[in-house]
Amino acid sequence: MEDIEDVISSGPPPGLRLPLTSLSMKSRRKPKARPLQDDINPSPLIPGTQTIFVKTFGCSHNQSDSEYMSGQLSAFGYALTDSPEEADLWLINTCTVKAPSQSAMETLISKGKSAKKSLVIAGCVPQGSRDLKELEGISIIGVQQIDRVVEVVEETLKGHEVQLLSRKTLPSLDLPKVRKNKYVEILPINVGCLGACTYCKTKHARGHLGSYTVGSLVERLRAVISEGVKEIWLSSEDTGAYGRDIGVNLPILLNALIAELPADGSTMLRIGMTNPPFILEHLEEIAKVLRHPCVYAFLHVPVQSGSNAVLGAMNREYTVSDFRTVVDTLIRLVPDMQIATDIICGFPGETNDDFRRTVALIKEYQFPHVHISQFYPRPGTRAARMKKVSSIEVKKRSRELTSVFESFNPYKEMEGRIERICITEIAPDGVHLVGHTKGYVQVLIIAPDSMLGTSADVKIASVGRWSVIGEVIRIPKQAEIRAALDDPVSNACEKPYSCMCKPECSSKISTVDVSSTENGWGPTFIASMKPLLLRRRRKDSIPRSKDTIDRAERWIRFDFSWLDRMLVCGIAVSLLAIAVLLSRLLPEAVAVKYV
Template sequence: MATYHIETYGCTSNQGESRQIEQALREGGHYPVDSLDDADVAILNSCTVVEKTERNMVRRAQELQEETADLIVTGCMALAQGEEFAEAGIDAQILHWDEVPDAVLNGECPTVTPDTEPVLDDKIGILPIARGCMSNCSYCITKFATGRVDSPPVEENVEKARALVHAGAKEIRITGQDTGVYGWDNGDRKLPELLDRICTEIDGEFRVRVGMANPGGIHGIHDELADVFARHDKLYNFIHAPVQSGSDEVLESMRRQHRVDKFREVVAAFDDTLDYWTLSTDFIVGYPTETDADHQQSMELLREVRPEKINVTRFSKRPGTDAAEMKGLGGTLKKERSKEMSSAKMEIVAEAYEEMIGTTQEVLVVQEGTGDSVKCRDGAYRQIIVQNASDHGLEPGQFATVEVTSHQTVYAFGIPV
């Protein structure tokens, strides 16, 4: 998908959540449109205060459903009374707000198109380092928009990163369809060199996060890449390597350019090199060829590697892709598999954040949170919320030391020390 239309109702908290949804979508190369006719997906960030508000939300969801192909409903009413939409005959995905960007991506790579340029959003700089990929995944529509990988020189991307830092960016998010194949079109994968030069040649205090790097793209440079992470504190110890399935048979049907053993080798390289890091990965559940045994292999892989961030997406047919021609699995089966994996995901992520309690972490204050709070990222890009931020003089762009005091499954709370 490339275009979205988002509507937000209710309090400033909802407004802030919509802003973060939009930021993630922009990072993925998507862009907003005002007209529903031009939107690939409509997002309704709902409110529930009184009965009249609830009726208005249902009515607006019905209108959006009539005018667009895909509808996502999030926000307070979606989470507290999601069944109201189904009872009204509304066929929408009901999601927590932080699941929305992954649902829009639909298991695909970010849609970074030829006209994509760096974006500075407050203290966050978004830097697309290349366009296109080397893959031909059967379910992905992005390849039709972007084509094969086209990599600008390393020097050009270093200068773009420098410009973002000089403009005030404290966090640079490196993105692309597949950052791991950056430079492949010119004969050599250049991601380790790019990261090394950004960290050594650009003055200032800032952090760098590497986005989407498919296992097939980084396999072969994974040892070198892990060494670069170990050498530079400016790099978040975080890698997003979407495995998509724990079954080699399903990966072959998806036409992914890796198999499970390659993914394991990538993870092992970072485990061996870094003491504290975050693995982020994606799973697509309910792919047309996925059997019960295939699904269980995915569950086993999930429990084996225990990623600290996990995106679970139910397979959805994209027009024009080869997978769209396959006979799909039933919606109930996909929902059951998604529920099982999501439940395991929450247990694994909660365990990772539970282990952080009592530790002291150096963090970057990245964004304002709800009320008088700020959202921070530690060295492994794990989210730590500091409440009563004004009492501590904390604002986005500052660095601080915090003690982790508790967690709320997918993020922690901390106090400055």
């Protein structure tokens, strides 16, 4: 559950490319003779006609960067694919936090070279380790140069090696974007941080703190809400440090953003990761924000260790007592508050006693989310030169802490409760939809895809270690109609799957208690829908059945609009007129026949 995130960059508008003299290019290979192609297939030399595979490693900030790069490539005409085999070029957005993610990058680069694919490497690895041997002969683009990805891709496809790493002003927030989840916007609020942790390689890539202005962030929030986004994640290396470089602070930003959120709660805000030092100054103001109906009562606060000695060696700039103050204050002031945290096991110099303090801290608070990581020495960091704990001991401590964490049952008190959830995604099993409570607890429900982007009231039927199972008891009426018809497009709104994307649509939505049998939408109907919904989903639709359509048609007869009624009356009158006419003409025709 890492929220170590970043930013995007300003530059030329989509389709307008800067002079290529500003790029550092090397001729990687001589152009090969290509066979003549017919008029149907575009020439591979024409920019914007190729297919791109984008692979992202790391945090949600990296995911946002990839979405921005994908948006620019798509706007320029490039096709995006999830199949690496079909792609002409692979764009790999890398993470340098831990050795395994960098190893995965190196493996993918090797596969790309073997498949003779054009490669562009983006993200923290090339920015923080530009002399890495694995990057030799490959085009690279830095974390603050993503607004020029089209240029780099174009030149790479021509056979040139491009290196674009120089830093500049913060990238623009209004670049084209292709979201992985169309209902979730990852909004970077700043880049870099003010810390100097001894183990952190990300600081080498992301640099010092650079915050976006409140005005630019508010403008971006307005734009994404108008596009139908239902969750907005604030992304940052350290959310609590926001604004210290431009004379503002986090509460000022949060209050400005909250003022723009729809009053009906159709769009929720999630605050990103924050280290303890800077949020300590604003705890009561942050608690007030977290109590707001449109803000998830959830915060990611890494502690890393339960020992002050280890925190000192990490140069974390806070104590265990400071962390306790943050957690205790938020739990006291915010109902149903959920805290996530991080632990590094086996940091250099960590003794058995230090580790026991960490275990005791985790047992005391029983956090619902703990990201447990073994220490990985990152080249160029101070911690890489410290005396290491044996790898056997590091793995042992990691396994022990994981076992302790997995023994918790943090959601046991939720069983039987009624919760309002915001539904934004399909679960990995392809069967359930995923919604989140106010405390950002994951709720799995059986429901049609047409409920994506909507809210619902659910009863928690059972609880598990990582999520809970909910039964829908109240859903938007329009979503019910679309569920029955298996039609993802609402007639009341131009945007699919949601009737809350416009105020005028939202005002028309009524809620229906599906626990009752009124209008035929009681438990019997929901039960009859379950076999249909339990099938695996195909992208944006679920399989249709004749019974489902017949039930929907029977129900809709009781909910005609005034225009429908006029049409029905007109048809009835026409049929009656035809019948009268036939009743007069038929006897005359029979009489003529017999004469």
